[in-house]
Amino acid sequence: MKKLVSLLLVLVFAFLCVGCGNAAAQTTPTPVPASEKPAPAETQLPAQEPETTTEHEMEEPINEEESGSTSLVVYFSATGTTRGVAEKIASLTGADLVEIIPAQPYTDEDLNYNDRTTRATVEQNTPDVRPEIANEISLDGYTTVYLGYPIWWGQAPRIMSTFSESHDFTGITLIPFCTSGSSDIGQSDDTLAARAGSGNWLQGRRFAGNVPIDELREWINETGEINMEKTLRLFINDTEVPVDWEENESVEALVHLVAAEPVTVQMSMYGGFEQVGSLETSLPRNDVQTVTQAGDIVLYSGNQIVVFYGSNSWAYTRLGRITDVSAEELTDLLSNGDVAITLSWE
Numbered sequence: 579m580k581k582l583v584s585l586l587l588v589l590v591f592a593f594l595c596v597g598c599g600n601a602a603a604q605t606t607p608t609p610v611p612a613s614e615k616p617a618p619a620e621t622q623l624p625a626q627e628p629e630t631t632t633e634h635e636m637e638e639p640i641n642e643e644e645s646g647s648t649s650l651v652v653y654f655s656a657t658g659t660t661r662g663v664a665e666k667i668a669s670l671t672g673a674d675l676v677e678i679i680p681a682q683p684y685t686d687e688d689l690n691y692n693d694r695t696t697r698a699t700v701e702q703n704t705p706d707v708r709p710e711i712a713n714e715i716s717l718d719g720y721t722t723v724y725l726g727y728p729i730w731w732g733q734a735p736r737i738m739s740t741f742s743e744s745h746d747f748t749g750i751t752l753i754p755f756c757t758s759g760s761s762d763i764g765q766s767d768d769t770l771a772a773r774a775g776s777g778n779w780l781q782g783r784r785f786a787g788n789v790p791i792d793e794l795r796e797w798i799n800e801t802g803e804i805n806m807e808k809t810l811r812l813f814i815n816d817t818e819v820p821v822d823w824e825e826n827e828s829v830e831a832l833v834h835l836v837a838a839e840p841v842t843v844q845m846s847m848y849g850g851f852e853q854v855g856s857l858e859t860s861l862p863r864n865d866v867q868t869v870t871q872a873g874d875i876v877l878y879s880g881n882q883i884v885v886f887y888g889s890n891s892w893a894y895t896r897l898g899r900i901t902d903v904s905a906e907e908l909t910d911l912l913s914n915g916d917v918a919i920t921l922s923w924e
């Protein structure tokens with residue numbers, strides 16, 4: 579049955595492609611608006627002559643365009659169409675942008691789906707093949723990853739499996755998107771999620787190469803945004819305490835971090851005035867010299883959360899303040915040994 583479905587898919591696609599000389603000719607790469615985060619020029623695939631990756635390029639620092647954003651657009655694009663959409667998403671969201679660069683670039687001949695013996699088609703017919711990725715992609719500090727790719731024979735290119743299997747997506751929300759001649763995203767997003775085995779994978783979406791910016795904006799608002807009807811809740815051991823959270827990018831990143839599932843942080847008593855514990859990921863920081871008071875919740879050094887039952891003076895990023903809990907109650911909750919705090923978005 580599966581074979582019959584595949585055969586039908588191939589026939590439909592082959593029919594759609596009659597008259598197309600090659601994949602590059604099938605879709606016209608979208609003119610990309612001037613982006614603050616352009617894809618590296620060396621990743622543009624040439625029509626005939628495959629480029630080689632030089633030693634220097636291999637040693638380039640990863641995610642060169644890092645801006646402190648907690649969102650990242652990661653994409654693979656053989657002929658530029660997905661790149662155009664990825665750049666638009668990055669410019670709409672302010673996300674960083676990084677391309678998955680194949681160690682062995684795909685030539686026009688590799689992408690010629692009219693010849694069933696060429697590389698891309700052979701790879702798609704070989705589920706276990708994992709094309710090597712030339713660049714190292716770091717997901718450190720990102721809580722949302724938009725993941726883009728073209729559809730090849732109804733599926734994500736095998737190099738996307740290489741990517742999915744080589745990262746730990748714990749604490750990250752993944753939002754797949756694809757471009758294609760006409761096929762929908764199908765099961766390709768679910769397959770990548772299954773291969774990854776970690777992360778909060780949202781349902782993906784297919785876009786035409788010339789997708790209007792408004793359509794992308796609407797989709798980003800639907801999927802990329804957190805459901806604001808929920809609230810960020812804080813529990814000290816099993817006791818929930820009300821918090822007046824700051825409106826800043828650190829708290830926003832914290833919400834993304836715990837949106838998929840609650841995060842528990844093991845804290846340690848320190849200095850007779852605070853409980854401190856490490857988050858697995860760093861949050862954006864904007865440290866300011868602060869004299870804290872009992873009930874203050876701050877970020878220290880980007881990745882440590884501190885809850886005060888006394889006072890201290892240091893450079894912190896404010897996250898919030900426990901309200902409606904008396905000083906005695908706070909001392910009782912926080913000064914009787916190490917605690918665990920749990921943050922959830924409910």
Ligand SMILES: Cc1cc2nc3c(=O)[nH]c(=O)nc-3n(C[C@H](O)[C@H](O)[C@H](O)COP(=O)(O)O)c2cc1C
Nearest residue numbers: 601655656657658659660728731732758759760761
């Ligand atoms: C090997 C190969 C197989 C493809 N299979 C499909 C397909 O099954 N359905 C479809 O609609 N488009 C298919 N396409 C077209 C691409 O999905 C489409 O051109 C895509 O936008 C290219 O993105 P890119 O420029 O980012 O590589 C295929 C292209 C290639 C090269």
